Amino acid sequence: MTAVADDCCVTPAPRFGTRKAVLIVAALAAAGLAAVIVFALLSGDAGVVTNFRARLAAPSLFHPFGTDALGRDMLARTLKGLALSFRVGLFAATASTVIALVLALVAAGGPRWADAIVAYLVDMTMGLPHLVLLILISFAFGGGANAVIIAVALTHWPRLTRILRAEILQLRQAEYVTISRNFGKSPLHIARHHFAPHLIPQMLVGLVLMFPHAILHEAGLTFLGFGIEPTTPAIGVLLSESLRYLTAGKWWLGLFPGLALLIAVLAFDAIGNGLRTLTDPRGSQS
């Protein structure tokens, strides 16, 4: 059906600035995201240890994001939550990309009925509201972190499937592929030398652009109380906890984790657009 509203939230980004600027922004974004991961790996138990003498402290130099009801540092918790989101996002996006590639190959290369079945699967996945499907799948797998990861991994492939399928169909009809075939090149040779160079960049861009969706959906599901245990610092858990102290005016509990999530999502978007600029020859003149 329609391809406009596959998923939530991220619409094709308008181009800001020149190619060089896009690439610089993408590089900065990648560095920032890497810093978050490094912090989460090295920080040990920061953000997990409680300190009852510093409960619900407002942001200060020592605790830039404030502390929560158990005196835990919100900055550390936010960064750990982000790192968790990245892990979920990486796994889910990779799984969805693999699903998309397999289905696209089947649809474009197989018989007509296989194409119809893939089309039907795409329509079905997009016919349910994404969040309802996520809730159903995480319920089916009994909740918990793994159920959330499975749910996010199983639902993000339709858009990329369509893109890859269209690309494969176009490639198959390309003249140089026909010529190559007439010269007696093996299918493996054609796949390696003609198909892969086109498909791999598309897949990479698709993978990175899937990240923001996956992360937002993971946070949304966790926020609603599905999945990740309340003790784990995840962005969704932090935001859902913040609701309890909202009326008491503890604004930092809700503001910073969400802001960090937004920045991370924009960063992944910037990296995806940077990759697309790098790989798409049509974009090079801008």
Next chain:
Amino acid sequence: MTIWTRFVAIRFLRLALLLAGVAVVAFALAKLSPVDPVTAYLGPNIAKVGPEQRALIAARWGLDQPVTVQFLHWLSNLVSGDFGWSATYNAPVTAVIGSRVAASAALMGLAWLLSGVIGFSLGVIAATFQGGWCDRIIRVYAYVLASTPTFWIAILLLMGFSVALGWTPVCCAAPIGLLPGEATLLQRLHHLILPLVALSILGISQIALHTRAKMIDILESDFATYARAQGASRLDVALRHGARNAALPAITVLFASLGELFGGSILAEQVFAYPGLGSATIEAGVRGDVPLLLAIAMGTTLFVSVGNTIADILYVVADPRIDLASDAALREIGP
């Protein structure tokens, strides 16, 4: 049969097939769940119930039958309008949904209209003054907000307007202590404002970005150049020629984004404790209320798929160049 009736008929046939498929998948997913429906139903009362009684309940619900029999039974009940019993709300599923659908419809319907009207206007303005400061502001606004999680926007709105300024209520659809039926229209609107704003923000940015792109295409087309050559200003062309051409694609996007709208309403209703279908969905999912969850899944699929089908049809209306007769299995109509 004309090409048109055939085209529409095929679309609706696909819709029916789709619903059947979703019914199978949703039922299978619910069956796959390790959550035992009897345990979920009993809750804390589980200590008072022995294994014999559990077996009785399971038999009463038909849980001892093979899965296919259960599925066919459920499906035939569904077709005859019986959606089962919701253990969470201790009422028939139809009654639960019926009591909540009005609140959700008000929230989603208004949000849908607002995103359409405001988003379209912003898109037209941005395209008309392309490259100007107005365009920049709208673009950055739309781009950033399109990536912002709805529930975080909702939390920020609550912090700002309800807690800090005290202009709007903190929760619910009516003042606490009043039954929803007793609240006046004004009170209800007062409680609706924040969820509505939270839900509209996402839609607005999407429609604005889409309309802007379409409008720029139109303003660069030959007839726009011709009109400009005759002395019309860019704004003239945008309003007299562009708006009508860009409206149908925008409406198409609106129809195609009903799924996101419902997803957003689930999140917004959770933050504002707004008693609509979204909060029922969460309750059903968290407590393992399978009949309610399945009914909502089927209902929303119908809602979203009808929207997608309308979007498909509108897209053909908007672009007469699309050839209706060649309706292949995987026709990708759509932007």
